[in-house]
Amino acid sequence: MGSYAMPPTLRFLLAARRSELHGLETLASTCELATRVSKLAHVLQKERGCSNLYLCGGQDTLRQTLAGLSSDASAVEEEVRRFLDRLEPDVTRSAGKARLLNCVAYALYRLDELPRLRGRIRDRRVVAEEAGAAFTKLIASLFALVFEAADSSLDAGVTQLLVALLNFMQGKELCGQERAHGVMGYTAGFFTEPQKARLLELADLQKRCFDGFAQCAAPDALAAWEQLAPGAGQVQRLRDMVLRTSDAARVDAGLAEVWFGVCTERIDAMRAVESLLAEALTLQCHRRIVETRAELDNHRLLLNRFADQARDDAPAMLFKLQGRILDVPPEDGVGEEMERSILDLMREQALRLRQSDDALALARGALEERKRVERAKWLLVSRYGVSEQAAHDRLQRAAMDQRRSLDEIARQVLIELEAAS
Amino acid sequence: MGSYAMPPTLRFLLAARRSELHGLETLASTCELATRVSKLAHVLQKERGCSNLYLCGGQDTLRQTLAGLSSDASAVEEEVRRFLDRLEPDVTRSAGKARLLNCVAYALYRLDELPRLRGRIRDRRVVAEEAGAAFTKLIASLFALVFEAADSSLDAGVTQLLVALLNFMQGKELCGQERAHGVMGYTAGFFTEPQKARLLELADLQKRCFDGFAQCAAPDALAAWEQLAPGAGQVQRLRDMVLRTSDAARVDAGLAEVWFGVCTERIDAMRAVESLLAEALTLQCHRRIVETRAELDNHRLLLNRFADQARDDAPAMLFKLQGRILDVPPEDGVGEEMERSILDLMREQALRLRQSDDALALARGALEERKRVERAKWLLVSRYGVSEQAAHDRLQRAAMDQRRSLDEIARQVLIELEAAS
Numbered sequence: 089m090g091s092y093a094m095p096p097t098l099r100f101l102l103a104a105r106r107s108e109l110h111g112l113e114t115l116a117s118t119c120e121l122a123t124r125v126s127k128l129a130h131v132l133q134k135e136r137g138c139s140n141l142y143l144c145g146g147q148d149t150l151r152q153t154l155a156g157l158s159s160d161a162s163a164v165e166e167e168v169r170r171f172l173d174r175l176e177p178d179v180t181r182s183a184g185k186a187r188l189l190n191c192v193a194y195a196l197y198r199l200d201e202l203p204r205l206r207g208r209i210r211d212r213r214v215v216a217e218e219a220g221a222a223f224t225k226l227i228a229s230l231f232a233l234v235f236e237a238a239d240s241s242l243d244a245g246v247t248q249l250l251v252a253l254l255n256f257m258q259g260k261e262l263c264g265q266e267r268a269h270g271v272m273g274y275t276a277g278f279f280t281e282p283q284k285a286r287l288l289e290l291a292d293l294q295k296r297c298f299d300g301f302a303q304c305a306a307p308d309a310l311a312a313w314e315q316l317a318p319g320a321g322q323v324q325r326l327r328d329m330v331l332r333t334s335d336a337a338r339v340d341a342g343l344a345e346v347w348f349g350v351c352t353e354r355i356d357a358m359r360a361v362e363s364l365l366a367e368a369l370t371l372q373c374h375r376r377i378v379e380t381r382a383e384l385d386n387h388r389l390l391l392n393r394f395a396d397q398a399r400d401d402a403p404a405m406l407f408k409l410q411g412r413i414l415d416v417p418p419e420d421g422v423g424e425e426m427e428r429s430i431l432d433l434m435r436e437q438a439l440r441l442r443q444s445d446d447a448l449a450l451a452r453g454a455l456e457e458r459k460r461v462e463r464a465k466w467l468l469v470s471r472y473g474v475s476e477q478a479a480h481d482r483l484q485r486a487a488m489d490q491r492r493s494l495d496e497i498a499r500q501v502l503i504e505l506e507a508a509s
Numbered sequence: 510m511g512s513y514a515m516p517p518t519l520r521f522l523l524a525a526r527r528s529e530l531h532g533l534e535t536l537a538s539t540c541e542l543a544t545r546v547s548k549l550a551h552v553l554q555k556e557r558g559c560s561n562l563y564l565c566g567g568q569d570t571l572r573q574t575l576a577g578l579s580s581d582a583s584a585v586e587e588e589v590r591r592f593l594d595r596l597e598p599d600v601t602r603s604a605g606k607a608r609l610l611n612c613v614a615y616a617l618y619r620l621d622e623l624p625r626l627r628g629r630i631r632d633r634r635v636v637a638e639e640a641g642a643a644f645t646k647l648i649a650s651l652f653a654l655v656f657e658a659a660d661s662s663l664d665a666g667v668t669q670l671l672v673a674l675l676n677f678m679q680g681k682e683l684c685g686q687e688r689a690h691g692v693m694g695y696t697a698g699f700f701t702e703p704q705k706a707r708l709l710e711l712a713d714l715q716k717r718c719f720d721g722f723a724q725c726a727a728p729d730a731l732a733a734w735e736q737l738a739p740g741a742g743q744v745q746r747l748r749d750m751v752l753r754t755s756d757a758a759r760v761d762a763g764l765a766e767v768w769f770g771v772c773t774e775r776i777d778a779m780r781a782v783e784s785l786l787a788e789a790l791t792l793q794c795h796r797r798i799v800e801t802r803a804e805l806d807n808h809r810l811l812l813n814r815f816a817d818q819a820r821d822d823a824p825a826m827l828f829k830l831q832g833r834i835l836d837v838p839p840e841d842g843v844g845e846e847m848e849r850s851i852l853d854l855m856r857e858q859a860l861r862l863r864q865s866d867d868a869l870a871l872a873r874g875a876l877e878e879r880k881r882v883e884r885a886k887w888l889l890v891s892r893y894g895v896s897e898q899a900a901h902d903r904l905q906r907a908a909m910d911q912r913r914s915l916d917e918i919a920r921q922v923l924i925e926l927e928a929a930s
Contacts, residue, residue: 095621096617097621100593100597100611101611104607107603107610110602110604114604176524179524182528182604183531186525186529187866189521189524189525193524197852200516430618431618437611441611442883442887445608446884467867
């Protein structure tokens, strides 16, 4: 019996499950995009690092390495582009994907600029800072994509893993930025006070990201992460050395390559953790789809029998049914028992939705926080006409001065400025 | 040129607008469902009121009126069911509609019970309280549907109107409950102290709902609402009389019909305001769809020309284009100018999305508050095994004792209980 012969009540009960399944399938594609994008960000980080070394007075022999890294990145980029082409028709037909699609457009725009940038790097027609900044903008556009993926998830487990991935990617990106800053200082032989302060800040921000990752990662990713501790020790020793340098106390410029090597080894090792996170994400999506499909099939079977029963009044059939739902044989008033079971089913479904909503609200905590900080920042930009960076600095300074979290400051700004609007 | 011949960046920029349009079209259907459901709730409220009067010792002649009201309600129910049948395939294919569909199933389940209830009322085989409670449950299931419609809206303007409609429906429903309570007391000739307290509470809750409505309604609905003030005065005089009654100071039982008449006139007049709200909602959806479709067409035209330009390098064409976007003629470096314009377009789109997100967050305030109170309530239920009603009472009592809003209490409960989990 097709579900269209069912009474409307049961049909809509089934339709609710189908909508859930559909949502999970869309989410699985978005997650695949996120993991592909994390891989692209990784190879671009490597290319940025090597470009930086090359532009900071590295040997011409590096040009070969650089060409290899560029071609690696292009290959991954090509995969991402092909995946996007397949994804496009589906996503466009879905509501509420405007933000994600806009992020895709922006990331593609930045990727389109890449060939020209690479030419300028090869010919040393661009300074290290500018090239680094261009790569960093591109990588940030990829992160924004992963953020939107997390923001569109309606499954608590998936959201949690995406938040873990985002935190980890962000921490690793900060390691990459730290590597670039270190190369510049070590190449010069010493670090200025602002450079030292920036390095300390980058180390501090890294710690916060990795703490955030540790809060929501699965045990195997955590275990893999803990195995990276020795590499962190090496980096720390070179960080400590940075603080002892000055114009009067220079170190050998060759340390730039040592620093680069140590950092790179650590970052590459981090990629293994990132891959574990990506795998966990794929697995979780798959598991939820399989579960939901099985529940849908069970549901359909059950409701078909209800519908048959409603027509044929076959108590024997109902008995089996009752056993499955309530685990008690039906007593008198067969019709009422059946109705009560449908109601139970409906309540159970409503309860499950409510619980998954609660879990989602919890998992989204970190995302909501980031969105609040963004909203507060842009409110400052539009209200006072300051730059994005200035607004961000202002929030951060307020948090430090008042010894409160950035989120608390953002909440306060939102309350004050929105009340005044 | 079809959009598939476009460079991917431009294609995804267009896809973002198409997703927005698709979202608005789905939203328009959901809003139509909400307005149809508000009409159904209204006729059911009338039927409940008349049933109550009939069961509270009303004349047998009322049976004819009751039959008329039942058949009115059935006609509206039939329209809603037909609309749902048309809606089903679309909604089921959309992600994130599980909650809405579950609400539909539950409302249909309650509607299926209606014929039996009507028979019992006609034969006076049910007491007024029980019949009233059954109708109230059904009407609450319809309200839940409107709430889910509001909760799924991604358009700030539509959300605001749905919140206004919800508040108004809720206020009107409380008037209906007040009418039923009043009929019971006036029929008995006096009100007990708990009955008086309940009536005062219902009047207070009504005020809060209508204040909420007034905060987000359009001017014409507000003006229509203000014209209902005289009717409110009549109700108030009869409310005041309630307080002066007691076992020792009875009033004529005939006042039950007077009270019923005055309340009914006011509630019917309220339906006119509700209809204005529903019209405003339909208009808003339509306006946003027309706007977005026009923007999409413009966008498509513009991007097609960009794409042509990228291939043919036709500066004249680009000149016209530049004029449209930037209102300045291109200078040197035509290619760069074009790129800058695409970037402008992308920024503009991102800015618009951010602004509409901010507006949505503001408009959702009332919904988020209600969801928080619900979450806190269910957390109490699951943590302490109390009933839903007891949990609700506990929150309300805490709010009164601490002179804080229900929302503040809910926030605190969520922080404390979730931290402990």
